Amino acid sequence: xxxxxxxxxxxxxxxxxxxxxxxxxxxxxxxxxxxxxxxxxxxxxxxxxxxxxxxxxxxxxxxxxxxxxxxxxxxxxxxxxxxxxxxxxxxxxxxxxxxxxxxxxxxxxxxxx
Amino acid sequence: xxxxxxxxxxxxxxxxxxxxxxxxxxxxxxxxxxxxxxxxxxxxxxxxxxxxxxxxxxxxxxxxxxxxxxxxxxxxxxxxxxxxxxxxxxxxxxxxxxxxxxxxxxxxxxxxxxxxxxxxxxxxxxxxxxxxxxxxxxxxxx
Numbered sequence: 001x002x003x004x005x006x007x008x009x010x011x012x013x014x015x016x017x018x019x020x021x022x023x024x025x026x027x028x029x030x031x032x033x034x035x036x037x038x039x040x041x042x043x044x045x046x047x048x049x050x051x052x053x054x055x056x057x058x059x060x061x062x063x064x065x066x067x068x069x070x071x072x073x074x075x076x077x078x079x080x081x082x083x084x085x086x087x088x089x090x091x092x093x094x095x096x097x098x099x100x101x102x103x104x105x106x107x108x109x110x111x112x113x
Numbered sequence: 114x115x116x117x118x119x120x121x122x123x124x125x126x127x128x129x130x131x132x133x134x135x136x137x138x139x140x141x142x143x144x145x146x147x148x149x150x151x152x153x154x155x156x157x158x159x160x161x162x163x164x165x166x167x168x169x170x171x172x173x174x175x176x177x178x179x180x181x182x183x184x185x186x187x188x189x190x191x192x193x194x195x196x197x198x199x200x201x202x203x204x205x206x207x208x209x210x211x212x213x214x215x216x217x218x219x220x221x222x223x224x225x226x227x228x229x230x231x232x233x234x235x236x237x238x239x240x241x242x243x244x245x246x247x248x249x250x251x252x253x254x255x
Contacts (some may be wrong), residue, residue: 036116037251066188068208086117089117089223090117090119092146093119093221094119095146095147096144096145096146097119097121097219098147099125099143099144099145099147100130100133100142100143100147101121101123102143102144103133103139103143104123104125104129104130104133105124106124106142107129107138109141
C-alpha cells in the first residue's frame with residue numbers, strides 16, 4: 001500500500017513542473033529521443049535529461065536499454081492513476097456546486113415569494 | 114505539492130452562500146455529490162478554529178457510507194472558511210467574493226493534494242484517457 005501511495009505522490013510531484021508536462025504532451029504523440037524532446041526548449045541536454053530522470057523514476061516514462069538513441073516512451077497507466085484522482089475530485093465539487101445552486105434557488109424562492 | 118482550484122458563481126448574496134457552506138441544515142441539501150445523500154444527523158459542524166467538521170455521505174446505490182473528517186483552522190464570516198483533513202493532510206480553503214448585485218463567487222482551493230491519495234474515498238478509480246488528463250492538467254500547479 002505504502003509503495004503505491006509513494007509512487008502516486010512522486011507522480012504528482014513530477015507533474016507539478018511545466019517542462020515535464022510539456023515533455024509528456026510531446027510523448028503522447030509518440031516515442032521520442034532526448035534530442036527531439038530538447039528541441040522546443042531553451043535548455044541544455046543535461047537539463048532535459050534531469051527532467052527525464054524524474055519522469056522515469058516515478059514510472060511516467062520508460063526508456064529502452066538496447067536501442068542506440070534510447071527513445072522515451074510514455075507510460076499511460078501511471079498518468080491515468082493521477083488523472084483519475086483529479087477527475088474524481090473535480091466531479092465531486094462540480095456536482096456539489098450544482099446541488100448548491102439548486103438549493104440556493106429553492107430557499108430564495110420561498111424566502112422572497 | 115500539487116494544488117487544485119474550483120470556482121463557481123452563484124446567484125445569491127454572499128452572506129447566504131457563506132451560511133450554506135457552514136450550517137448543517139443547508140449542507141444536507143448539497144454536500145453529497147450525485148448518487149449520494151448526506152443526512153442531517155451525519156453532519157457535525159463546530160464552527161471555530163479547532164472545531165470538528167465531519168460528514169457522512171451515503172451511496173444511493175448500495176447504502177455504503179463514506180465519512181470525511183476535517184478540522185476547521187480558520188472561519189472569517191462571510192469571506193473565508195479553511196479546514197484540514199488530518200487523515201490526508203489536505204487543506205481546503207473556501208473563499209467567498211461579493212461580485213455585486215446578488216452574485217457571489219465561491220473559490221475552492223485544495224493544497225497538499227498528493228497526500229490525499231491515501232484517503233479511502235479517493236481510491237475509487239475510473240478508466241480514463243490521456244485526452245481527459247490534458248483537460249485537467251492545467252489545474253495542477255507547483
